[in-house]
Amino acid sequence: MTLLPIAERELRVASRRWYTFWGRLGAAAFALLVFFGLHALAAVTHGSFRAGEVQFAILKWMCFLFACSAGVFLTSDSLSEEKREGTLGLLFLTDLRGYDVVLGKLICHSLQTFYGLVAAVPILGLTMLSGGVAGAEFGHVMLIIGNTLFLSLCTGLFVSSISRDVMKAMNGALFLFLFFLLGLPFVDWCLAGCKASNFSPFFSLGSPVYLFSETGPYLFRQYWLCLGIQHLLAWVFLILACVAAPRAWQEKSTRADSSGASFSRRWRFGGKRARLRLRQKLLGRDPLLWLAVRDRWQLRFTWCVMAIGLAVLSWSLFYYRDWGLLVAASYLQILFGFALMLWMASQASRFFVEGIRTGALELILVTPVVPAQIIRSQWKALFRAFFVPALLLIVVNTAGTWYVIHDMQKNMAKMKSPSSAGFDFAGMQIATLCVGVVKLAGNLAAVAWFGMWMGMTTRKTSLAVFKTICFVIVIPAIVLAFGQGMIMATLMVGKLMSFRWPFWISIAIGGVLSLAKNVFFIVLARQRLYNGFRDAMHRQTRIPQITAPPQAPPPISQPPPIVPVAMRAG
Secondary structure (H helix, E strand, O other): OOOOHHHHHHHHHHHOOHHHHHHHHHHHHHHHHHHHHHHHHHHHOOOOOOHHHHHHHHHHHHHHHHHHHHHHHHHOOHHHHHHHHOOHHHHHOOOOOHHHHHHHHHHHHHHHHHHHHHHHHHHHHHHHHHOOOOHHHHHHHHHHHHHHHHHHHHHHHHHHHOOOOHHHHHHHHHHHHHHHHHHHHHHHHHHOOOOHHHOOOOHHHHOHHHHHHHOOOOOOOOHHHHHHHHHHHHHHHHHHHHHHOOOOOOOOOOOOOOOOOOHHHHHHHOOHHHHHHHHHHHOOOOHHHHHHHOOOHHHHHHHHHHHHHHHHHHHHHHHHOOOOHHHHHHHHHHHHHHHHHHHHHHHHHHHHHHHHHHOHHHHHHHOOOOHHHHHHHHHHHHHHHHHHHHHHHHHHHHHHHHHHHHHHHHHHHHHOOHHHOOOOHHHHHHHHHHHHHHHHHHHHHHHHHHHHHHHHHOOOHHHHHHHHHHHHHHHHHHHHHHHHHHHHHHHHHOOOHHHOOOOOHHHHHHHHHHHHHHHHHHHHHHHHHHHHHHHHHHHHHOOOOOOOOOOOOOOOOOOOOOOOHHHHHO
16 A cells, blocks of 8 residues: 555646746745845945845745745645535545545645745855855754744644634634744733743743744754744644544534524624624625625624724723833734735635635626626625724824824933934834825735635635735735835935935835835736636636537448349339
8 A cells, every 4th residue: 555645646746737846946036036136235235234144034034934824825725625625525435544634735735835945945045155144043044944834834734624614724724823923922921011021931932933033143042942842733733633634524414493593603694683684785785795795704803803902902001001002003003904914815815716616606697797796796895894994903003103203202302412303203204104004005905806806717715815915915015125225225325315305205105116016906907807707707617618519421322222124124
């Protein structure tokens, strides 16, 4: 019998895919672009920073974040997809065991990520030649990134083994891994009374962020303990996935007299009266909007997260009487904003992916409904779900910026220092706030439209979300950061100081470029959706063309037999 037959089969299939090669090449090319871009920035500023240290810091954080996100996008829907398709039970009808299936999925979905990291490792090694990076630090960081990748993939597999819905699996993997990344250090921080001097790592030993941030040129004494604990956690999640996969693939049976009174049904669709009110309000006016908003568990989940974050912030402000926490909240809104974009992309693409998979979109298009109505209704549903959370993030950011400006003006008035007279700090903060608002609103709109397009052209929701976040948020953000850094570096060395431009002009230019980027993605996605809706749907469904069967050639007429005259007469 072949050892791990599913893993062998998946490896054979992956070896024939085109992106197995191009993924490695793309990862290496992207790392090289970042490497040489930072070299160019150092040349413009005439060596104002050590290129090797900055290159290594940026590239290692990119690789670390890439390893952290692997479980959410790659393995969180691996086993749950098999459950929805009904193929996982067929695998267990054979003599396969749980570890055969789980290890096969792990090897299959980790292959591309592992190849990408291996392709980026030599580029990170070039930073040692630029100076400022020791070989021991490089090796320790690479061990952390590989171990974090393993932990992220095993976490996603465990959540996928106990889930069936794609969004629940992705959200579960995201929050479980965020608990290990940020929740464990937050617990130690609370136990220390929010004071850095009293901070003592105990739960933080299981956090990859704590281990990664503490690792530097000199090895701290708890390095190997943290690495071992996190590696042990990864194996625990992998074993739990192997145990749960053969036992959790069956669909739960429901009683006929339940009448929708379960908690999960109330959480998703509301009570009987709430469903009736929503049906009376929307079904006669816009049935597609009702179809898009009737499942409200994602909206309620978003509201719960926002409410918990706002409650923690309010309690901290009134308990510690320190309004400087608004500044920390304004920085944390970047994390919440990214999570909001992630949820926006998932909701935008999920409707179309599920509609094509189940055939619901084909049934809708049989009616007089046109594709423009479907797209409009989905956009309205997304606006209803994410407008208030986005507005709440903007309010928190505005409050934090106001406190920073007020505190800085008060300190400068006390110091009465003429050295800072030429620096417009208030203008810098106001420009940053305005650009941040424009970026958040534009990114959410671009993610919504591009996510709908990716949902029409991609078979998996997780892959559609990954494409949307990469193309709309991650790659343009890196490009714009380099452009903004070049502008700021040029202003710092004085090449444009003769024009007397304000220093915050680079921030404003970055905001304009971000807005132009978002407009480009919105226009592109709108045109593709409105003009190629039916074609994209038919390509995804792969409806075979019905052709007439080949007709047999007509029979060759035989000449009548020649009968002798004597026989004819007889």
